[in-house]
Amino acid sequence: MAELQTNSVAWETLLDLSSYDGPRHVRLEAAVRDAVAAGRLPAGAALPSSRLLAASLGVSRWVVTEVYGRLTAEGILDARTGSATRVAASVGVTAPRPAPAPAAPLRRPRLDLAPGVPDLRHAPRALWRRAVTDVLARTPDAELFRLDPDVPEARTAVAAYLARSRFARADAASVVVTHGATDGMRRVARTLRALGHTALLVEDPSWSRMRQVAAAEGLASVPVPVDEHGVDVAALVAASTRTGARAALVTPAHQFPVGAALSPDRREGLLAWARTCDGVVIEDDYDAEFRYDRRPVGALQAMAPDRVVLAGSLSKTASAALGVGWLVLPPALQGAVRDAGAPAPSTLDQLTLTRFLASGGLDRHLRAARTRYRRRREALLAALDRTLPECPVSGIAAGLHVVLDLPPGVRAADVVRDAEHHDLGLTDIRRYRVSPDAPAPERLVLGYGDLADALVDEAVSVLAHVVRHAGRGR
Template sequence: MPESQTNLSWDVLLDLSGPDVGPRHERLARALRAAVRDGVLPVGTALPPSRKLAADLACSRWLVTQAYAQLVAEGYLEARTGAATRVLWSPSRERPSRPASAATTTVPRHDLAPGLPDLRAFPRRRWAEALREVLTTAPHTEFGLPPRGGHPRLRAVLAEYLRRCRGASTTPPDVTVCSGVTEGVTRVCRALAAAGFTSVAVEDPSWGRTRDAVAAAGLTAVPVPVDEDGVRVDRLGGTRAVVVTPAHQFPTGTVLAPARRAALVAWARDVDGLVLEDDYDADFRYDRRPVGTVQGMAPAHVALFGSVSKTLSPALGIGWYVLPPTWADAVRAANPAASTPPVVDQLALAAFVERGGYDRHLRAVRSRYRARRDALVAALATHLPDSRITGVAAGLHLLLHLGGSPDTGALVRRAAAEGLNLVDLDTYRTEPSGDPTLVLGYGNLADHAVVPAVALLASLL
């Protein structure tokens, strides 16, 4: 075994509480043997030097060397001159291993499911530089308890970014940092419930997690249909709150039309309600100019939500929301134990944005996603010419409307068996529509896999 210092077990807790029979070195050998057999001391682990273990156990060094020698003779340990005594035996040599299906998660060959950005494109070097800057320059006071609502530096950076790039109306105190959009929506829904709201309108189709967030707060999720102009504002009667994705509706890909935006704002003012605006996919537009937030039109009646889960990675777990001032105290009161992401990560994101790394990353991945979308559309036109494509102008997914009447549920299952990850549009509906449509994501699809993935889909159809 290499002399690695990463698998030392000098502070292992040994169970010496067994029957007080036999010499002490035999009792120590039994405890060490049990630790090895139970996997507490895995194969390759370096045991403490005999002098150290003897001092820890308040016994003679001879007692420890005798126990080690016994286990070496039994094949549990390996001792070499000038090197540490290491564990040689592994439980896997005695126990049958679990089937691979029970121990691991199968990664699809081709991932055409929506919801993920290109994980290969995560800016590792620039993110590491931002972390290094924070860890080397931040004063020691930054490593205390995290500030409630998020670190002031990140809140200021996000407020400036949202004003500059999304046309939002906000100041740093209006911004609250959280782990993501779903958590932010859940917090606001708790405040709505405490204020006497009983229901929240939700676009249909939409993310299932949005409906789950509404239900988790004790509210009823009321489905509201979406057409080519976005959410049907005229169908919001009976509710005073609604969750919308106006920049790029998920999953249909529509953009809330100007007349609908005006109608939505007028509705919120008329009923003294609240619009929960998920700024989904707003950073990725290819065939039309970006649209600003609805929140910028009516900051007194719109709460704005966003995150870096689609622009950087969901693994960072950093999101935010901007509240109307009249709702800030109510949301804080409804979430007294609300936590924030780690301060170091918050400061790293702030440094990443301040140094221009975030803008450079977005420009780079926009170009990559546009080229990948074009390749996907071309492959679909070649292999599935009878299908219809919508929702291609923005975001990281599109809709593939299949000709005929294929069983999309069976298709998804067959594709999974072939290593192709697909999602049926009905997955995001409250009721099946009977319209055979797939939601094809291309964010986490490798460029070289576009044509093979579409060819496999065509063969399954």
């Protein structure tokens, strides 16, 4: 504490003399007393010299020296030759405590098979840094005063990127730049609730965070089953008829966590339902950029831009820490969604996104990432086939995860719990179910996005040991 008091500097503390009556020295004395009493001038804080304070307040130096002298005589200030005038330690108001030490970085298991995390070792740091540097160097001074967070250049760049990479039917007017998929879902859910919607049809299982965000905005989740062809549209229509729900959240390109792509006939059926009931489809594009056996299927939004909200972000392709995403909206929702939720990302963040997309930075990153993930997925499947041949693996050749069926008698919850003792991160598929306690097959969702290539065989070997040990234990 002594060191903190010695080094504390209070030169920028605001002293407003207009709040007091009387001559200037009386007003300054009252202002200093109040600042000390309130803790704005803490014990040990160094005050500016009489010359500097007089200049900043527009008073004579005599006014300051007179006040410093009076308060020093009373023991409120401490003046020593060769040192700054300070607030005396005896006043009883101590300097603010130092900020708490930053939290330790989140520790992930050494053998990390948890889904939903991209390869953080290969996050596009250099490409993003180059985009930031270019923006800071080239942005006109006047742009730094831009108060409106709407950046048309960013909306234009997102629309152009989605048109060529996802075949989306988008223009700048239809795009809203968000802080990520969660922010986008919050905006859409809030808008739907304002329009009278009370329920949201969701895939079961599905990414729970999106459901939670919708629920927080007043939309109850209505579960719809998923199979190897994607969401069961016939069941969705039946659930809509039963509950009156006219909004659906789906992942047609690569369903999480089942790993299916929505079949063409179901795509048509889903859009037919939306048109018939005046409904809205929210298309979570999730990890659609990562398809390894063929070119990714185009966005559902392209088939019905008047009915589909396309939501995406850089979270799964690059890093959630970048904090940017987007929505492509039907005309009827554009104004309301744009005004909902938190303010858009900062001007600099949006200009950086613009540069990152327009310069081909994301394209270069994705090309390298696809090669890396394809190789890692193949290594994972080969290791599972050698070590756990009795456990079927499902999911199309896409994304950052596969689904592993466990042998009869082995509970996924037991395997996940036991794996923690081996520094192996696993996830029970029940975690993503609307009703986790309902009967369901015993399955694990194995993510390979952030698993180092050199650890694939070891991770699968430990997994096999845990699975077989769990089987013997029953």
